[in-house]
Amino acid sequence: MITVVGTGTGAAYDTRVLRGAGLVVGGRRHLDAVRLPEGAERVVLGPLEPALGVVERYVGKGRRVVVLASGDPGFFGIVRALAERFGPGRLDVRPGVSSVAAAFARLGLPWDDAVVVSAHGRDLRTAVNVCRARPKVAVLTGPGAGPAELGAALARTPSGDRVLVVASALGDPARERVERVTPAQAAERDWGAGVSVVLCLDEARALGGVRTVAGPVDGPAGWALDEGAFAHRDSMITKFEVRALALARLGPRLGDLVWDVGAGSGSVAVECARLGAAVVAVEKAADGVERIRANADAHGVDLAVVHGTAPAALSGLDDPDAVFIGGGGRELPDVVGACARRARRTVVVAVAALDRVPAAREALTAAGFACDGVLLQSSRLAPLPGDVTRLAATNPVFLLWGVRPPATSEGVAQ
Structure with missing residues (x-):
């Protein structure tokens, strides 16, 4: 039998x-905090595989094994590795209080509506993008993915009124600290090795509402919203038929970063954010910037808006997973090329002018993307006097998309 004991966040356990x-x-x-039984072997956890090999040797001899872990070892902890190796039936798990639960308890906040993401031994990008997209996030940190790195990444792109709560040495009366800092302040500190968890909060929305299902908010019931759901100028908005296919090709999801370049009204940006992605909308017109922010507020989503002209405005942004490019001026090939060189997965381009299509396609293929596209033409039902209906044609739009082949997905600029 392997007994797994959660320790270290303030809940005492029976040392017997x-x-x-x-x-x-x-x-x-x-x-170091316990007295080992006489004759017991001690293994300090470092790389997991060697320790599991020693455990397997003792289990094979019918000897009893005790594994000491932090907090709740079934919550992003060692229980998964032990269950996969030895089977759940051989485990006697005695959980403590998880660092996430303890950190929220210190703040007096519920956390049934929090998103929990682990950056321990994982790419920090996912945690950063979840923090950009959601108002209440707990990040389990690790070497190279601590408060300083998280703060630096969040400070590079405006992420709303986020505050980081760094909880260190939870459960240790002499060393425990819970500190509120801005992302920029977190980036300037050396936090050491005692960090238990980092909370990223929009404190104005930290309480949230009553939940039935824990975790992230439910996804939208639908997408490709009608143009009337957005403020826009002179019908300068990506029509819902085009938006539907663009969203299908972009595949926005929680943990992704999406750029909407030449965002206009921000309809694509808002829809990507509604589906869980972190989003940066790039728009050169000042009134467009305000319109995008208003549409984001109207739909209750977080996104960053950059006022500038692509491709120059893209230089300081983190590399995206997917990019949507609207518009079609003379600079389109340069914009498509700049986005394609940095996108990890997909670039989608909406073009109204036939003359711009070959150059946009060439820019995608030159960056190593597999390119495809379609001309979208639709006719909508429209009423006529006398209680009859006609078909009203919308303007045709070329939609191109490039997909980075899997073999080259790791070669994107960092």
């Missing part, structure tokens, strides 16, 4: 659980 153990496994601080 160690009696009779032939092997005790845990982090150095966990092992």
Whole structure:
């Protein structure tokens, strides 16, 4: 039997659980805090595989093993690796209080509406993008993915009124600290190795509403919203038929970063944000910038708006997973090329002018994308006097999309 004990966030556990153990496994601080049974072997957790090999040897001999872990070991913890290796039936899990629960408790906040993301041994990009997109996020940190790195990434692109709450040494009366800082302030600090968890909050929305299902808010019931759902100028908006296919090709999801370049009204940006992605809308017109912000507020989503002209305005942004490009001026090939060189997955281009299509397609293929496209023409039902209906044609639009082949997806500029 392998007994897995959660420790370290303020909830005491019965040390008698160690009696009779032939092997005790845990982090150095966990092992230093307990008295091992006489004759028990001690293994300090570092790389997981060697430790699991020792555990397997003891289990094979019928010897008892105790694993000491932080907080709730079934919550982004060692229980998964142990269950995969030895089977859930061999585990006796005795959870403590998770660092996420403890951190929110210190603030007096509920966390059934929080999104929890682990950056421990994982790419920090996903955590950063979730923090940009959601108002209440808990980030489990690790080496190279701590408060400083998270703060630096969030500070590069406006992320709303976010505050970082850095909780360190939770459960240790002498060392515990819970500090509120801005992303920029977090980036300037050396936080050491004692960080338990980082909360990223929009404090104005930290309480949220009553939930039935824990975790991220439900996705939208539909997309490709009618143009009337957005403020726009002189019908300068991506029509819903075009938006529907563009969204299907972009595939926006929680953890992604999407650029909407030449955003206009921001209808594509808002829809991507409604589907969970972090979004940066780039728009050169000042009145367009305000319109995008108003549409984001009207739909209750977070997105960053950059006032500038592409491709120059893209230089300081983090690399996106997917890009939507609207408009079609003379600079279109340069914009498509700049976006394609940095996009990790997909670039979608909407073009009204036939003359712009070959150059846009060439820019996608030159960047190594597999390119495809379609001419979208639709006719909508429109009423006529006398209670009859006609078909009203919308302007045709070319939609091109480039998809980066999987073999080259890791070669994007960092």
